[in-house]
Amino acid sequence: MKRPVAYVAGTGKGVPAKVMTNHDFAALGLETDHNWIVERTGIVERHIARDDETTCTMAAEASREAMAKAGVGPGEIDCIILSTATPDRLLPATAVDLQAEIGATRASAFDISAACSGWIYGMTVAEGLIQSGVVETALVVSAEKMSAIVDWKDRSTCVLFGDGAGAVVLKRNKTAHASNKGILSAFMRSDGTLAELLWRPSGGAKVPFSAGVLDDRSTFLKMAGREVFKHAVRSMSEACDRALDGAKLRGDDIDVLIPHQANVRIIEATAKYANISMDKVYVNVDRYGNTSSASIPIALDEAIVSGRVKEGTTALFVAFGAGFTWGSMVIRF
Numbered sequence: 001m002k003r004p005v006a007y008v009a010g011t012g013k014g015v016p017a018k019v020m021t022n023h024d025f026a027a028l029g030l031e032t033d034h035n036w037i038v039e040r041t042g043i044v045e046r047h048i049a050r051d052d053e054t055t056c057t058m059a060a061e062a063s064r065e066a067m068a069k070a071g072v073g074p075g076e077i078d079c080i081i082l083s084t085a086t087p088d089r090l091l092p093a094t095a096v097d098l099q100a101e102i103g104a105t106r107a108s109a110f111d112i113s114a115a116c117s118g119w120i121y122g123m124t125v126a127e128g129l130i131q132s133g134v135v136e137t138a139l140v141v142s143a144e145k146m147s148a149i150v151d152w153k154d155r156s157t158c159v160l161f162g163d164g165a166g167a168v169v170l171k172r173n174k175t176a177h178a179s180n181k182g183i184l185s186a187f188m189r190s191d192g193t194l195a196e197l198l199w200r201p202s203g204g205a206k207v208p209f210s211a212g213v214l215d216d217r218s219t220f221l222k223m224a225g226r227e228v229f230k231h232a233v234r235s236m237s238e239a240c241d242r243a244l245d246g247a248k249l250r251g252d253d254i255d256v257l258i259p260h261q262a263n264v265r266i267i268e269a270t271a272k273y274a275n276i277s278m279d280k281v282y283v284n285v286d287r288y289g290n291t292s293s294a295s296i297p298i299a300l301d302e303a304i305v306s307g308r309v310k311e312g313t314t315a316l317f318v319a320f321g322a323g324f325t326w327g328s329m330v331i332r333f
């Protein structure tokens, strides 16, 4: 494929107002402490949705902001791709609720399930649809209500996650080859043999939801933390190489690395491998925790608002998540 064919025209985020600090877990009767969480993960606080804040409402807030910044009305969106591990219901997709909510009447809309790598997957699919000529303007949204699926009695997982949404308007780049602005490379990979290291064992068609799955807590997120950590570092390192190779760039050429925000130690190990110094890495896991696929577009929006990403910036994005799935992308702004 001759790149770039698509560029980021606008970004937005939708984050619940309610903040939960590490100290607040004591009130839930959970035996944990602030220092343990900060030392192992870098997380200080996270945003938690109210009952009436859903994956769709957070996605809509992020989408409206992204469309406003892109100067694109809802009627101009050809396709909505929503990545989530927490759809508001199993059928139909949350993307169609979002379509109705924002009034994107001309759009096709569907969900992508690729866990924390969902934004990279969604962007790559959107780029392909733009390249094929099917789509001119895509809305790629990642929205996650992780608080609805974590086990609040399991201290090894519930302290890690947070809620939120991020959105990007991706447009066909009509002057792409002249300006060299847009997606320069993309890489995606999965390994389903490792699915059970990070998963929800029940609640789907194989083991349908019932009172029993609440009793045995199998409908909540389960994770083998240490195993996930090792695979995350290895896979994100590989993904950095692949995206850099695809863009014919080296670590030195990257102005900003925006990794999936799961854990600051994973981020540091990935940056070191990619030969990118930490002062070039955007980190906000301390304030949001792991918002799954929403973490990268939330970070990107903040990086643009704060001026870390501006016209001419070359950014590397890298993610890893349940599946396992992983992927990366280089974008020039």
Ligand SMILES: CC(C)(COP(=O)(O)OP(=O)(O)OC[C@H]1O[C@@H](n2cnc3c(N)ncnc32)[C@H](O)[C@@H]1OP(=O)(O)O)[C@@H](O)C(=O)NCCC(=O)NCCS
Pocket: 031, 032, 033, 036, 037, 040, 041, 116, 155, 156, 157, 159, 160, 223, 224, 225, 226, 228, 229, 232, 262, 263, 290, 320, 321, 322
């Ligand atoms: C989850 C993670 C922070 C745990 O850190 P760890 O050093 O691997 O810790 P372990 O799971 O080995 O547990 C060590 C001890 O801490 C305890 N512990 C676990 N969670 C705790 C918490 N929130 N507070 C205090 N103690 C905790 C464990 O029970 C264990 O105690 P024990 O030795 O008495 O059995 C770490 O494995 C990790 O970050 N993994 C990657 C997770 C991730 O980012 N996943 C998403 C990828 S998209």
